[in-house]
Amino acid sequence: MGSGGKQLAHTKRRQTKKAIQKLKNLRKKGKLKRHVINAYREINSKKHAGSRQKATNIEEDWEHERQVQLANEEDDDILPLDMLDADIDWERSAFANKIARLRHEEEGDAEAGDDLELKKRRFDGEPADDVHELLPIKVEGKLLKRSRKISEGSLNHEEDEEVEDGAKEKCEEEDYSNLSALELLKKRTELIEAAKLEISGCAYALLAQPQQETHKLRTLLRMCKGEEVHSLVRESVQKLATASLVQVFVDIIPGYAIRSLSEDERSQKMKKETRKLQEFESTLLRYYSKFLQFLEKNVTKLLPKKNAVLEENTFTYTLAMLSLRSLSKLLISASHFNFSTNITSLLVRLATSKYETVIEECCEALSQLFAADVSLRHSAYGARAIAAIVNEKKCDVSPKLLSTFLRMNIKEVDKGxxxxxxxxxxxxxxxxxxxxxxxxxxxxxxxxxxxxxxxxxxxxxxxxSTKLKYATEAMKHIFVTYFRVIKHMPRSALLEPVLEGLSKFAHLLNVEFFDDIISALQSLIEQQHMRVLDSLHCVHAAFVILSGEGVAINVDPFRFYKSVYRLMTNVPFEKRPELRDREISVMLRTLDMMINLRRKQVSLCRVAAFVKRLLIICFILPSHCVVAILAGIRTFFVSHPRLSSMLESGEEVAASGLFKPDVDDPDCCNALSSAVTSELSVLCKHSDPLVVQLAKHLRAGLPSSGAAHISAEISTRKPYEWIERCRKQEINDEPYFYERISLYCKKRKVQLSSKNMQMVLNDWLITML
CATH class of the missing domain: 4.10.860 (DNA Excision Repair, Uvrb; Chain A)
Structure with a gap:
C-alpha cells in the first residue's frame, strides 16, 4: 500500500474515532434518539461479536477442563495451590474482564432504551437543569433574558433528596400500626384521595396530550399492579387505577390497527412528525400489551380448577371480575385495534367458567361484538374459537355460548x-x-x-368478496358445532340454541347436506323428552330448508304437520310468560311457511284443522297472543279463499262426517265439516278492543270496507310482530275467559289438560252462545 493509501486509512480511522466519541458523549447527555441508540447498539454488538464468542469459548473450555480435574481429583476437600491460583488468574485475566465489560455495556444499553421515555425532554431555548431563569429586563426597548447558575452543592442536595425519596418509596412504607382505629381510617381516606388525584392527573395529561405524555401510562400501570402503593389502600387503588386506565385506552386508541415496522422501514429517513407518531404508536402498543397481560393474569383465576372455589366476597374475585369487564369494554370499543382476536379467544375460554356471572358477561360481550361486526372478520374468528372449545370440552359448555351465534349478521355465503x-x-x-x-x-x-x-x-x-369469505368460514364452523351437538348430545340443554340456530341459518346450508339434516330433524321431533319450543324450532328449520333450495327433495312433510298440530295444545299451559310468547312467535312463523308459502301443496281440510285449533287455544291465552293468532288466521283466509265456507253457518259443507276434536291428525279430524262462527262470536265479547275488531272482521268475511274492515296498519303487520311489540312494551295481561272456563270445568269435575282441551272448550262454547 502506498503512502496515499496509508494516509487515507489513517484519516478514516481518525474520523471513525471522532464519530464514536461524539455518539458516546451524546448518549451520556441523553440526546440520542431511540433509533440511533438501537442502530449504535447493533453496530457495536456486531463489532464485538467475534471477541465475545472467543472469550465465551475460552471460558467454556476452562470450565470443562476444571470439571474434568475435579472429577479425577481423589481428595475433594483439599485443593492444590495451583488450582486456586488458576481461579485468581482467570478472574484477573483480560478475557474475563472483557466479558464482564461487554455484558455491562449490553445491560447499560438495555436500561437506557427502557428509560428513554422517562428522561426530561429538552427544547430549543429552554434553560439547563443547573440554570435558574430570572425575570427579564427591558433595555433600550429590547427584552433581555436573565439567568443564574445554581450551585453544585444545592443541585446535588436536591438530587440526593430525590434519590432518598425514591429509595424510601421502593424499599419502605410507613408503619401505621401505632395509630388508633379513627386515625387509621382518616389516614386511609387521605391516601385514597392522594391516589385519586394522581390517577386523575395522569388520565387528564394523557387525554390532553397523548403523544407527549405516554410515560404516564407506566405510572397508571404500576398503580394497577399495586406497586409503590401503601398496603393500607392497595386494593382500592388497584381497582380505581384499572378502571381509569381502561377508559384512557378507549379514548386514546387510534381508529386503526398499528402495524409493526420492518427493519428496512426503520432504517429509512422520516419526517419529525412521522417519527414522533411512530414512537407514540410503538409505546402505546407496548403498554397496551402489558395491560392486557395484567388483565389476563387476573381473569384466569375464574377458570374452572379442581377442588378450587373462589369466594365472591374476596378481593381476588372482585379484581378478576373488574378485569373481565375491562376486557369486554376494550373488545367492544376497540375491536379494530391490535390484540382483539386474543381478547376474543380469552373470553371464549372464560365462558367455560363455573361462575354464572362470568358466563353471562363473556357471552354478552361476544354477542355485542358479533352484532356490531360489519366485515364479519370477528364473527369468523369467534365461530372458530367457539367450535374449538366445544370440541375440546366435548359439548360440555353453556347454552349461552352457542346462543351468541344468533347475533351474527350473516345473510349470504359462498356455496361454490x-x-x-x-x-x-x-x-x-x-x-x-x-x-x-x-x-x-x-x-x-x-x-x-x-x-x-x-x-x-x-x-x-x-x-x-372478503366479507363473503368470512361469512362462509363462520358458517362452516357454526354448522360443524350444530351437527356435533345433534349427533353426540341430543338430550342436552344445548339443543335449544342449536335448533334455533338451524332455523335461522338453514337456508345457508349446501344442498348436499339437506337429506341428512332433514332425517336428523325427523328423528328429533319423535323424541318425547323434547320441549315444545325445541320441537317448534326443529319443524321451523325443516320448512326453511324445504321452502328454499330443498323444494326438489323427495320428502313427505306430513310428519312435521302432525307434530305441530299436536304441540299447539301444549302452548297455553306454559307457566313462564316469556317462554310462552317465544313459542307462539315461532309457531306463527312456522305456520306461515307450512300453510301460506306451501299453499299449493297443502290440502284445504288440513288448513281448516289448524284454524279450528288456533281459535280454541285463544280462549286461554292473554289478549296480545290472541291478537297475533287472529292476525295469522286472517292470512290463512287470504291465501286459501275456499276457507270462507267455514264462515257460513247452516250451509252444507264439502267434507263428510262430523268434526272430531280429540283426534291429533289434521287430515282425519274433519275440521272442514264445521264452522268457526261460534268461536268468533264468543271472541267478539272480549275485553280487548283490538281482539273484538279482528274477530268481527273475520266473522264478516274479511271486508275491505264498512264497519268490520280493519286499517292498513293492522292488516300489513306480520302476526309474530304483535308478540314482539308487546314484549318490548312489557305487556303482561291475563286470559279474559280463563275464570269462566275454570268454573265450567269445576262444575263438570273435569281437569283441563292439553289432551282434552279442544273437547272441553267445544262443549263450553255451547254454553256461551
Whole structure:
C-alpha cells in the first residue's frame, strides 16, 4: 500500500474515532434518539461479536477442563495451590474482564432504551437543569433574558433528596400500626384521595396530550399492579387505577390497527412528525400489551380448577371480575385495534367458567361484538374459537355460548358458485386452445378476448368478496358445532340454541347436506323428552330448508304437520310468560311457511284443522297472543279463499262426517265439516278492543270496507310482530275467559289438560252462545 493509501486509512480511522466519541458523549447527555441508540447498539454488538464468542469459548473450555480435574481429583476437600491460583488468574485475566465489560455495556444499553421515555425532554431555548431563569429586563426597548447558575452543592442536595425519596418509596412504607382505629381510617381516606388525584392527573395529561405524555401510562400501570402503593389502600387503588386506565385506552386508541415496522422501514429517513407518531404508536402498543397481560393474569383465576372455589366476597374475585369487564369494554370499543382476536379467544375460554356471572358477561360481550361486526372478520374468528372449545370440552359448555351465534349478521355465503364458474371458464379456454387450428385467426382472437374478460370479472368478484369469505368460514364452523351437538348430545340443554340456530341459518346450508339434516330433524321431533319450543324450532328449520333450495327433495312433510298440530295444545299451559310468547312467535312463523308459502301443496281440510285449533287455544291465552293468532288466521283466509265456507253457518259443507276434536291428525279430524262462527262470536265479547275488531272482521268475511274492515296498519303487520311489540312494551295481561272456563270445568269435575282441551272448550262454547 502506498503512502496515499496509508494516509487515507489513517484519516478514516481518525474520523471513525471522532464519530464514536461524539455518539458516546451524546448518549451520556441523553440526546440520542431511540433509533440511533438501537442502530449504535447493533453496530457495536456486531463489532464485538467475534471477541465475545472467543472469550465465551475460552471460558467454556476452562470450565470443562476444571470439571474434568475435579472429577479425577481423589481428595475433594483439599485443593492444590495451583488450582486456586488458576481461579485468581482467570478472574484477573483480560478475557474475563472483557466479558464482564461487554455484558455491562449490553445491560447499560438495555436500561437506557427502557428509560428513554422517562428522561426530561429538552427544547430549543429552554434553560439547563443547573440554570435558574430570572425575570427579564427591558433595555433600550429590547427584552433581555436573565439567568443564574445554581450551585453544585444545592443541585446535588436536591438530587440526593430525590434519590432518598425514591429509595424510601421502593424499599419502605410507613408503619401505621401505632395509630388508633379513627386515625387509621382518616389516614386511609387521605391516601385514597392522594391516589385519586394522581390517577386523575395522569388520565387528564394523557387525554390532553397523548403523544407527549405516554410515560404516564407506566405510572397508571404500576398503580394497577399495586406497586409503590401503601398496603393500607392497595386494593382500592388497584381497582380505581384499572378502571381509569381502561377508559384512557378507549379514548386514546387510534381508529386503526398499528402495524409493526420492518427493519428496512426503520432504517429509512422520516419526517419529525412521522417519527414522533411512530414512537407514540410503538409505546402505546407496548403498554397496551402489558395491560392486557395484567388483565389476563387476573381473569384466569375464574377458570374452572379442581377442588378450587373462589369466594365472591374476596378481593381476588372482585379484581378478576373488574378485569373481565375491562376486557369486554376494550373488545367492544376497540375491536379494530391490535390484540382483539386474543381478547376474543380469552373470553371464549372464560365462558367455560363455573361462575354464572362470568358466563353471562363473556357471552354478552361476544354477542355485542358479533352484532356490531360489519366485515364479519370477528364473527369468523369467534365461530372458530367457539367450535374449538366445544370440541375440546366435548359439548360440555353453556347454552349461552352457542346462543351468541344468533347475533351474527350473516345473510349470504359462498356455496361454490364462483369457483364452479371459474373452473368452467378455464376448461373452456383449454378447449378453445385445442380448437385453435380449425378456426381463423380473427375468430380465435375474438373468442379468446371474450373469455379473458369473463375470467377477469370472476376473479375480481372473488377478490372483492372478503366479507363473503368470512361469512362462509363462520358458517362452516357454526354448522360443524350444530351437527356435533345433534349427533353426540341430543338430550342436552344445548339443543335449544342449536335448533334455533338451524332455523335461522338453514337456508345457508349446501344442498348436499339437506337429506341428512332433514332425517336428523325427523328423528328429533319423535323424541318425547323434547320441549315444545325445541320441537317448534326443529319443524321451523325443516320448512326453511324445504321452502328454499330443498323444494326438489323427495320428502313427505306430513310428519312435521302432525307434530305441530299436536304441540299447539301444549302452548297455553306454559307457566313462564316469556317462554310462552317465544313459542307462539315461532309457531306463527312456522305456520306461515307450512300453510301460506306451501299453499299449493297443502290440502284445504288440513288448513281448516289448524284454524279450528288456533281459535280454541285463544280462549286461554292473554289478549296480545290472541291478537297475533287472529292476525295469522286472517292470512290463512287470504291465501286459501275456499276457507270462507267455514264462515257460513247452516250451509252444507264439502267434507263428510262430523268434526272430531280429540283426534291429533289434521287430515282425519274433519275440521272442514264445521264452522268457526261460534268461536268468533264468543271472541267478539272480549275485553280487548283490538281482539273484538279482528274477530268481527273475520266473522264478516274479511271486508275491505264498512264497519268490520280493519286499517292498513293492522292488516300489513306480520302476526309474530304483535308478540314482539308487546314484549318490548312489557305487556303482561291475563286470559279474559280463563275464570269462566275454570268454573265450567269445576262444575263438570273435569281437569283441563292439553289432551282434552279442544273437547272441553267445544262443549263450553255451547254454553256461551
Amino acid at each position: 358458485g364462483r369457483g364452479k364458474e371459474k373452473r368452467r371458464l378455464l376448461g373452456k379456454r383449454i378447449q378453445l386452445a385445442k380448437e385453435r387450428q380449425s378456426k381463423s385467426k380473427a375468430k380465435y382472437a375474438k373468442q379468446l378476448k371474450k373469455l379473458e374478460e369473463d375470467l377477469k370479472e370472476v376473479e375480481a368478484a372473488e377478490s372483492l
